[in-house]
Amino acid sequence: MLRSFRQVFKSNRMPVAAIFLLVLVSMVIYLVPSGRMDTPDTVVARVYGREITLRDLMEHMSELSQRFGKQANEEALRPYLQSQALRDLMNQKLMEELADRHGIVVTDEEVAIRMRAFLRQYPILTDDKGNLKPMAELKKIFQETGFNPATQERALRADLLRTKLIQQAAVQVPVNAAWVEQENQVRNGKVGFDQAVLAVDPTPVADPGDATLEAFYKAGGDRFLQAPRRVIQVVAVDRAALGQAVQVTDAAVKAAFDARKNDYLELKARHILFKAESDAQVKEATDKALALRAKLVKGEDFAKAAETLSDDPSAKGNGGELGWFHFAQMQKPFSEAAASLKVGEISQPVRTVYGIHLIQLEGRKEKTLDEVKDELRKTLEDDQFAARAQERLEQIRKRANGGDLASAARSFGSQAQLSQPFSNEPDAQSPGLPELSQLAGEAFRLKVGEVSKPQRAGDRYFLFRVQEELPEGVPPFKEVRAKVLAAWKLEEARTQALAKAQAALKGGDLKALGGVLTTQAPGPISALKDLAGIPAIRTALLTTPVGQITPLAWTADGKLWAAKIASRDAAPALTFETRRTLVQDIQTGEAQKLLSAELQFLDQQGRQRAGLRSLWGQFGGVYLNTEALKGQMDR
Structure with missing residues (x-):
C-alpha cells in the first residue's frame, strides 16, 4: 500500500505540490491579521479553542452597563466595561476547559429545569395556577421588557458548571478530626x-547613608523589581483654559428648565390594574376599567376597589398605593396620565405593557426654577465643558495625526507635557499628574506611539500619546533611593x-x-x-x-x-449532622480555592502560547485579538 502511494506521489508531483502550496497560502492568510472590517462574528479572543466573538463581548458589555445604571460619564467607563466583560467571558471559557478536563457535563435538560424555575418567580410570566404561559406569550413579554432568555440560560449553565466543579473537588478534600474540631472552636467557641x-x-528612623542603603538594596533581590513602565505625552484641558466658552446664560437655564420640567416633578398615586396582553384582552380590560371608573367617580372607595379587583399582587394590603415616584420611574403613558390629573381625580383607562390602569392622584410636588436653577446651571456648564474640551482635544488629535502632540497642542492654545515613568499598578503615581490612576489602564492598553481618545479624569479632560515603554527590571540605586x-x-x-x-x-x-x-x-x-x-x-x-x-x-x-x-x-460537642455540615463547609471552601488556582494556572499556561493567531491558539492557548479590541473601543 505504501509502495502504491509513493508511486502515485511520484507520478503526480505537480498536482500534489499545488495542493501543498494552496494549503500553505491558506494558512498564511488565516494566521496573518487582515485589513478587513470587523463584524459581529469577528473573534476577539480564543481560549483553548473556544471562541469569543465581538457580538459576545458587546452583549456582555451591555449587560454590565445595565447593572451600573445611568452614569455621568459613560464614555470614560467604556474601557472598564470592555476589560471586565472580556475577563468574565474568558473566565467562563476557562471554566468550560477545566470541566472538559474533569469530565463534567451540564445537560440541556438541567439548564431547562433551572430556567423554568427562574421564570416562575415572576407573576407576569405565569398563569393563575402558577404555570408558565405559552411560549408565544412569553416571547411577546420578553420583547416588551427587553429580557434576553439566551443570556439568562448562559448564566445558569455557567453557575451549574461551577457548582459541579466545586462539588467534584470538594469530595476529594481530606478532612481529619483535628481540622473539624479546630473549625468548630473557631465558629462556635x-x-x-x-x-x-x-x-x-x-x-x-534616621537615614543611614548610601553605603547601608546600597547593601540593603543589593540584598533585597526582587523587592525593588519594577514592572514595565511607560511615559506618556499629555495634553490637559480644564475649565480655566476654556474661559467664556463654558458659561451658561440665564436664558439657557430657563429653556433647559422648561424642557426638563418632568425631571423636577414628583407624584403620589394609587392604581388599579387589569392585566391584558392580546387585543381582545385589552378591550375587555378597558370596558371593565370604564365601568369601574363610573362607580369610583360617584364615590366608591378607590382603595377598597384596588384591594378586591386589582391584578397587581402588591395592591393586596395597601389599596393600590404606589407612594411618591418621579416621572421617569414609571412607564411614559402611566406618568403622563398621572401628571395630567388634579389631586383627587381619577384617570381614564391607561394602557401599559402590564395591561389597563386606573390612576387616582393623591399628591403632587413640583420644584420651581428658583429652586433648581443653581443645580441646573452646574449641569449645563458641565455638559458645555465636556463638549468644548472634547472638541478641542479631538482637533489636536487630528492635527497631530498620530505624531508628536506638542505643536498641535500649541496651535490650539494648549501645552503637551511628558509624564514621569509609571507602572500599571493601583498605586502608580507621576508628579504633576494626580489623575494618573484613571489614565494608566488606557495608557497600557495602547501600543507605543498610539494616541488615546479624549477622556475625562477628575476635573479635567485629557489626550495623551504613549511616548515609550521602559522594560521590566531593577532600576539603578540612585533612581529608586x-x-x-x-x-x-x-x-x-x-x-x-x-x-x-x-x-x-x-x-x-x-x-x-x-x-x-x-x-x-x-x-x-x-x-x-x-x-x-x-x-x-x-x-x-x-x-x-x-x-x-x-x-x-x-x-x-x-x-x-x-x-x-x-x-x-468551648464549642458545643458536634452531633452527626453538625459534623457532616461542618465537613461539607470546609471541603467546599477548600474546593473553591482549588478551582481559583486551577483557573489561574490554565490562564497563565495558555497565555504563554498565545502567538499571533497561532495554530496552538486554536486548541491549546489563550489568544487575544488586540486589533479588534482596540477597534471596538475606537468606535
Whole structure:
C-alpha cells in the first residue's frame, strides 16, 4: 500500500505540490491579521479553542452597563466595561476547559429545569395556577421588557458548571478530626480578650547613608523589581483654559428648565390594574376599567376597589398605593396620565405593557426654577465643558495625526507635557499628574506611539500619546533611593518595635505595650473578620490559656498586636449532622480555592502560547485579538 502511494506521489508531483502550496497560502492568510472590517462574528479572543466573538463581548458589555445604571460619564467607563466583560467571558471559557478536563457535563435538560424555575418567580410570566404561559406569550413579554432568555440560560449553565466543579473537588478534600474540631472552636467557641494594637512609625528612623542603603538594596533581590513602565505625552484641558466658552446664560437655564420640567416633578398615586396582553384582552380590560371608573367617580372607595379587583399582587394590603415616584420611574403613558390629573381625580383607562390602569392622584410636588436653577446651571456648564474640551482635544488629535502632540497642542492654545515613568499598578503615581490612576489602564492598553481618545479624569479632560515603554527590571540605586530608604526605615522600625514590645510584655502587663487598648466581648473567632484571617493571630486566640498574653503578631495593615485572654467557652460537642455540615463547609471552601488556582494556572499556561493567531491558539492557548479590541473601543 505504501509502495502504491509513493508511486502515485511520484507520478503526480505537480498536482500534489499545488495542493501543498494552496494549503500553505491558506494558512498564511488565516494566521496573518487582515485589513478587513470587523463584524459581529469577528473573534476577539480564543481560549483553548473556544471562541469569543465581538457580538459576545458587546452583549456582555451591555449587560454590565445595565447593572451600573445611568452614569455621568459613560464614555470614560467604556474601557472598564470592555476589560471586565472580556475577563468574565474568558473566565467562563476557562471554566468550560477545566470541566472538559474533569469530565463534567451540564445537560440541556438541567439548564431547562433551572430556567423554568427562574421564570416562575415572576407573576407576569405565569398563569393563575402558577404555570408558565405559552411560549408565544412569553416571547411577546420578553420583547416588551427587553429580557434576553439566551443570556439568562448562559448564566445558569455557567453557575451549574461551577457548582459541579466545586462539588467534584470538594469530595476529594481530606478532612481529619483535628481540622473539624479546630473549625468548630473557631465558629462556635467563644473567647473574650483585651487587646493592644501598636502602630509602627518609621518617621523617626534616621537615614543611614548610601553605603547601608546600597547593601540593603543589593540584598533585597526582587523587592525593588519594577514592572514595565511607560511615559506618556499629555495634553490637559480644564475649565480655566476654556474661559467664556463654558458659561451658561440665564436664558439657557430657563429653556433647559422648561424642557426638563418632568425631571423636577414628583407624584403620589394609587392604581388599579387589569392585566391584558392580546387585543381582545385589552378591550375587555378597558370596558371593565370604564365601568369601574363610573362607580369610583360617584364615590366608591378607590382603595377598597384596588384591594378586591386589582391584578397587581402588591395592591393586596395597601389599596393600590404606589407612594411618591418621579416621572421617569414609571412607564411614559402611566406618568403622563398621572401628571395630567388634579389631586383627587381619577384617570381614564391607561394602557401599559402590564395591561389597563386606573390612576387616582393623591399628591403632587413640583420644584420651581428658583429652586433648581443653581443645580441646573452646574449641569449645563458641565455638559458645555465636556463638549468644548472634547472638541478641542479631538482637533489636536487630528492635527497631530498620530505624531508628536506638542505643536498641535500649541496651535490650539494648549501645552503637551511628558509624564514621569509609571507602572500599571493601583498605586502608580507621576508628579504633576494626580489623575494618573484613571489614565494608566488606557495608557497600557495602547501600543507605543498610539494616541488615546479624549477622556475625562477628575476635573479635567485629557489626550495623551504613549511616548515609550521602559522594560521590566531593577532600576539603578540612585533612581529608586527614596523607595529603598522608605523600605529600610520601615523594616528597621518594625525590628525595633518588636524588640521593645517583647521586653515590655515580660512583666505580663498588656498595658506596657502601649498603643490602642480595647476589650473584645466573648464571641466566636470567626466573627473577628480582620483577625481571623491571619494564621498567627487565629492560632494565638485558639491556644493561649486564659489569663495569659498571646505571642506578638502582625496585623494585615502592619501593626503589632497582642492580647490577654480573659475568658474561653468551648464549642458545643458536634452531633452527626453538625459534623457532616461542618465537613461539607470546609471541603467546599477548600474546593473553591482549588478551582481559583486551577483557573489561574490554565490562564497563565495558555497565555504563554498565545502567538499571533497561532495554530496552538486554536486548541491549546489563550489568544487575544488586540486589533479588534482596540477597534471596538475606537468606535
